[in-house]
Amino acid sequence: MEIKLNKEFITLGQLLKVTDFIxxxxxxxxxxxxxxxxxxxxxxxxxxxxxxxxxxxxxxGKKFEVI
Structure with a gap:
């Protein structure tokens, strides 16, 4: 799954929230x-x-690519 950035970077904590792990x-x-x-x-x-x-x-086990 691709995660598109709106800024220069995203933190791991933010990624966990965006992907509904938290x-x-x-x-x-x-x-x-x-x-x-x-x-x-x-x-x-x-x-x-x-x-x-x-x-x-x-x-x-779920793969996410930051783009």
């Missing part, structure tokens, strides 16, 4: 440690991680 931003703090998340092939658990165009994020 319902509020406050949940991101806990869910980044609970969910199996990788960014460009590396495990990630920082909700503030900036994602730019071209980044590939896999959350619980």
């Amino acid at each position: 319902s509020s931003g406050g949940e991101a703090k806990f869910m980044v440690n609970e969910l199996n998340i990788s960014v460009n092939g590396e495990r990630e658990n920082r909700r503030g991680r900036k994602l730019f165009s071209g980044d590939v994020v896999i959350i619980e």
